[in-house]
Amino acid sequence: MELKLAWRLFKRELSQGQLLLIILAITLAVLSVTGLASVSERLQLAINGQASKFIAADRIINSPKKIDPAVLAIADDIGLSRVTSMQFNSMVYAGDEFQLVTVRAVEEGYPLKGNIELSTGVAQGLPSADNIWFETRLGGLLGYPKQIEIGNASFGLSKEIVRLPDAGFNPFASSPVVLMRIEDVDKTQVIQPGSRVTYLYQFSGDSAKLDAFEQQAKPLLNTSQRWVDVQSGDSPIASAVKRAERFLLLASLLGIALACAAIGIAAQRYCQRHYDVVAMLKTFGASAKQIRVLFGTHLLLVTAVGVVLGLVGGFGLDRAITSFLPAEIAAYSPPISRPILLGIGTGFISAFMFSAYPLMRLLAIPPLRVLQGHLEGLQLGMWLHFLLSLTAMAILGYLYSQSLPLTLTVVAAVLLLGLLLSVLGFFMIRLGHSVGMKTTNPLQLALAGLRRRARQNAVQLVGFSSALVLLLTIFALRQDILNEWQKQLPENAPNYFLVNIAPEETNAIADFLKPHVKIPPVIYPVIRGRLTAINDELLISSEQKKTGEEGRVGISRELNLTYRDSLPENNEIISGSFNQDINDVSVESGVAERLGLVLGDSLTYTIDNQTLTVKVASIREVHWETLQPNFFMIFTKEALAPFAYTSMSSFHLEDSQRSVILSLIKQFSTVSIIDVGAMVMQLRQIIEQVSLSLTLVMVLVLLASALVMIAQTEAGMASRQRELAVLRTFGASGWLLRAATGLEFALLGTIAGVLAVIVAEFTLYLLKTQVFELNVYMHWPWWAIAPLCGGLVVASLGLWRCRQLLNKSCGELLKAH
Incomplete structure (x- = not known):
């Protein structure tokens, strides 16, 4: 019976549009998380894929001796591509001339990533047997001979190397490089017991196979063997890749926080709208169990619809963004399972945790509310709602990021925002108390409106401030990261x-x-x-x-x-x-x-x-x-x-x-x-791709923040309609109401801007010192720009959403109510 009634209630409210706000909030949550996760994972794969060209592979095992064949067998069983190479120093001779060189002996298939650049263009294959390719400066040092000797073997000098993909950057390593086939090393007889040789085992494959290989192979390595990837510090792009990945992770994590805030606001509004319904059901004899099943099922249906729409929207967003990406980035296809599971988990966990407190208050509504409309039943402390919400956010954040510093930073920012809202925000809203209900000018009416809707406005400040904090944080970090890279590689960088x-x-x-x-x-x-x-x-x-x-x-x-x-x-x-x-x-x-x-x-x-x-x-x-x-x-x-x-x-x-x-x-x-000109160019190409990635993620966050602000302005429409009807009845003009409404929203936006700057500066301090290793400084222009922009944006959104109500006559407002 309860399930049937819940389904009827769901269909009726869905057809009447009363579920729009909470479905929109859940959809926004799942869309933001799924879309950001899909896009950021694609970008992470692309960035790592492009940066892996600096080591000519995805992973390398660097060893002073041949490694255990069992390690190579693991790579073969998993299905990774692999090549082996050797690196050692030797003297080369051409007649009476001689020169110390670095010998790179490689096998067929090298390089797994990137290309060998020759003076004649990109190399196809490797040197033929008994021939070597040589670094350009070696020819000048030896007078461009046709043949050279290495140990007991002679080799023809066939082609000039401009750059090897994994040459690295070490200006102190002044020995020219020669490239030969690994099977030709035995002919030279230069490798003897005790010779200093570096063996490089290079592997490539998809991320899942590489992760599996790392888990099985790393425990088999000894202390003299090193596991190398693009983030190990051996690559000049390592720092850029690490910072880009942290930024993308942070953007998605803040997207989760933003989505959770939207769901919490919508859930509270949903429960408030059903206070009278619960009172009526209790009056007609419904038991507490029946009401729990009814609204629990109803909320479950609402959440399911929001999750499905969010998943569809998230992958649609990923497709749309991907179509604008460069081909080399769009070619990467991350697995979709994680974004799907994360989206579903975000939708249901946040809907449950953020709805728990409003639902408890809803179920505690007394039957007497039918006669006394102001009764709200059980008055639980807001601390419980805040604790449940913060716990949900922390759980989702850590499950997503697997990064304790990032998760704790977001939690700390939320705690500070909550503290400021409870002290500064509520104090500023109550400034309207002294003006009472005067309506002689728009400012007095706006302050009176803030006072009457103090609790509702405090909730709206959560959404507005969260969106602004998110925007300020993402914008500042993106700019600082790009500026840091620009300092590293200016236009006149040495080549x-x-x-x-x-x-x-x-x-x-x-x-x-x-x-x-x-x-x-x-x-x-x-x-x-x-x-x-x-x-x-x-x-x-x-x-x-x-x-x-x-x-x-x-x-x-x-x-x-x-x-x-x-x-x-x-x-x-x-x-x-x-x-x-x-x-x-x-x-x-x-x-x-x-x-x-x-x-x-x-x-x-x-x-x-x-x-x-x-x-x-x-x-x-x-x-x-x-x-x-x-x-x-x-x-x-x-x-x-x-x-x-x-x-x-x-x-x-x-x-x-x-x-x-x-x-x-x-x-x-x-x-x-x-x-090093070729290396500088390759670095710039990767940084340009990373810059584009950061910009796209910021645009996604901007869109998500705008949707949260729109959802926030939606939350107070019912009470605002009743108030406008009363004010119209008492003779308030349309101009006065429009001005007062705009000022009220502008004041809310200004307060949100002040709060956002304080929280954003605190968050950036933690992120720059604990995560990104960037210089810390105050953003003084924000203290004027953020409140001003917050006031303008929120006022514009509020007036746009209230435009129909403000244009209605007194009779139309009373009929609608």
């Missing part, structure tokens, strides 16, 4: 590096480049040295530590050291002062943390069999993502003056100026030139 510059050539090279470059290049001296002691405590290697030796672990290799009179660009002092005394040294923050260094520590280096002791005077944060020369340690010139050095520099040349490079090679034959 050429010079290494091995002899001291006597420094001034000549600077003079040579001066007429060809817009920004004079900075020349850095480079001295090789090893850190041997900290505070007179001798350092040991990590290998020695493993064998049980006692001591402090240092850096098991030589470092590239430099001296500077001033702090380089893209470096920031986070503690201390930069090199004030002769024996001062500035240390990069990551190294300082790894070695446990603090200001005042004494560091001892061995350079050219000589000892140098200096004091840690400052700790620097270095932006390694920039294609600029950067160093772990920076000394004073006086400290490093006794030691021999070479120099390096970087500069930017337009493509049309390539002849300058040829002249530079001829004039300075001992200087090594590294062309």
Whole structure:
């Protein structure tokens, strides 16, 4: 009986349009989450797919020896594509000329991602047997011979390599690269027991297979073997990819928060509208169980309709957005199961949790309300509603993001917003109490309206403020991320590096480049040295530590050291002062943390069999993502003056100026030139795609925020219609009512704008310091712009929604009521 009545009630209210608000809210919730999840997952796949070209694969296992065949068997069983390559240093000979090179020996199928770029274009396949491809500068160093010798084998020099996809970026690695087939390595006989060789096992496949492989293979790796992907830090795009993924995740997470706010508002309105219905049912003898089944089933039907519409709308939105994406992004197809499950879960969990408190109040309505319309029954504390809502939001947020910092940040923002609404918002709304019911001017009438609808307006402030917080947060983060990338890769970013510059050539090279470059290049001296002691405590290697030796672990290799009179660009002092005394040294923050260094520590280096002791005077944060020369340690010139050095520099040349490079090679034959132009271009392409992705996600959030604001203005239409009917009866003019309504909504929007700025600044502080690692600063223009825009937008929405009511006569309003 109850189910039948619930179905009849559902059909009647659906046909009369009374369910529009709550269905719209649930649809909006599911549409936002499903649409944002689908789009963001597609963008994440695309960004990672494009960035994986920097490592020529999706995953790499880097090992100093051949890995266990069981690991490769796992990849084969899962169905991943894989290739094996070797990397080692060797001398090559051409007649009387010789040169140290980095040998890349690869097997058929390399590269799995990206392309080998030759001087003649994109490579098709690999070098033929007994032939090698060589980096352009090797030809110049050896005089372009037809053949070279590596170990006991001779090879023909067939084609020039412009760039390998996984060449990486290391201006200090000045050895030219040669590419050969892996089966030709045995002929050279250069690999002997004890030889230093790096084995690279590269894998590619879809994300599900890669995840399965990672779970099974990682436990089989030892401490000398590294698992590498585009986010491991080996790729210059690693930081950009991480930040982009966090941004997309955050946008979707805030979409969930926005959707939950919409459902909570709609559920409260739905239950308020049925107070009289429950009172009537109880008067006619309906039991509490019958009423629970009736409205529980009714709410379930409403939620199901909203979920279905939201899923359809979400995937329609994904299709529409995808049609505007570049082909290389649209080609990626993420699995649809997660967006579907997330959408359904969001719809039902949020509908239940956000409706629990209003439903409890609805079921507690006394039968006496039939005679006394002001009775509302059980008055539970709003804290219960807030607790249930916050719990639902936290559960959904963590299930979606699997990120505790992101979830806690959103929860903290909601808590602050709730606190401000309970204190500041309610206080400002009650300012209308002193004006009573005066209607002599629009402002007094608007303030009186705020006072009469204090509880309803407080609920509306939740929606308006949430939408504005979301917009401000997403806009600021997007702008900061794009600005950070622009700093890393400006238009004049260096595309050429010079290494091995002899001291006597420094001034000549600077003079040579001066007429060809817009920004004079900075020349850095480079001295090789090893850190041997900290505070007179001798350092040991990590290998020695493993064998049980006692001591402090240092850096098991030589470092590239430099001296500077001033702090380089893209470096920031986070503690201390930069090199004030002769024996001062500035240390990069990551190294300082790894070695446990603090200001005042004494560091001892061995350079050219000589000892140098200096004091840690400052700790620097270095932006390694920039294609600029950067160093772990920076000394004073006086400290490093006794030691021999070479120099390096970087500069930017337009493509049309390539002849300058040829002249530079001829004039300075001992200087090594590294062309990173192709890498810069590829980085820019990926960042452009990421920028587009962030913009699209922001547009989605903007649309979702607009829908929430529209839903909010819908919530108070019934009570507003009754009020307008009374005011019209007492002679209020149409102009007065329109002005008062506009001012009331404008005041609500202004208050929401103030609250939104406070919460957004707090949220951005947490996000920038705990998640995105960005600089924190106040957005002072927001304090004027956000309240002004909030007032204008909310006033416009309110007047647009109330336009029909405001145009009706007194008689029409009374009949409608």
